[in-house]
Amino acid sequence: MNRHPFNLILALLLAALLSACATPQNNYDPIEPVNRVTDKVNDGIDRVTLKPLARGYTxxxxxxxxxAVSNFFENATYLNTVLNDFLQGKGEQGFSDLFRFLVNTTLGAGGLVDVASSMGLERHDEDLGQTLAVWGVGESAYIVYPLLGPNSLRNTPDFITATATDPLFWLSFTMVPAVTIPIAVVKYVDQRAQLLEASDMRDELALDPYIFTREAWRQNRLYLIHDGNPPKAEPLGDDGWEEEDWGSKDDGWQEDEFDRPAESGTESIESAPAADENSAEPENATHPSDKNIDAPAEKEAEPLSGNMFRINLASFRSETAATNALHMLRSRMVDSELETVTIDNQRWYRLHSSELVSGMDAKIKLQDLRSRTGIQTAWLEPVSP
Known part of the structure; x- marks a missing residue:
């Protein structure tokens, strides 16, 4: 199993279409306003304490x-995994993990060296939250704890078992604060350092870091509960798209990935329909409210040589879908940006090329981007000087 699945899930969020909108269906976050305040406070504290310390440490x-430091602290907390192995009825895995703990504690110099992995003893990650899920306790409310971060009511009791099975917790009663405090600081700085890349990706790509973090945490929990094989996600209820609409890693983007309309009567993540190659979207373009789409107006005139244009690629109702598409574009060396626009009092997330092009080059650049990305619905928009 992946040693740090949280990083894996953040990467998956950039490559897969996940629902990240705070809608009534998201009843797992009933106290979102309170959670947002706590998350903002936590983030502010992190930016002036743990994050700079983690960067300096790295x-x-x-x-x-x-x-070696990461190995030590992971080994020190590993008895919680052993306990929950047995509570979940994974007897063979429990004895294997117990042996792993003993090997690394003795032959691995207290856990500094991961000798057990070289012996074929796989590392697992179990906790009481996963155990309760296995026992049939359903997904409970998402909650952001002050300083501690994302969690859920179902997972909260793990604080008790994780503490009770941590040898360092019991040893701390025999040590002076001058020893225990530095150990605790190193532990949390090391944990924060392991998440630097993930949090940097979130800060760079997510328009709403709170939603991005919440969905990453939830997907990580699913990953752990199902031992790395979570059930296939259902089609998104708010856009009507299937997973195959995004193509595969091998064949790239499909031609209709951004111009497929949603089923009639459903709320959709729609791209902006393309205008004619010679058309552009004037600043005062009227968008038909009955179709509820972000569409450029038709214009027969050729782009003038003195005008500057940008190329709009697609518009989405889902921030996560737009963020994923942005990541995919950048991975294909397409310099693009994401902005929010309001059409008929509805918020859209629009992708457009970063580069401005002159009227004489606009059509050529537009055709080039359509060819490179497969987004046949890209269109030109005049930019005021």
Missing amino acids: AAVPKPMRT
């Missing part, structure tokens, strides 16, 4: 030493 401490 820059100053060589990777082998950081790996």
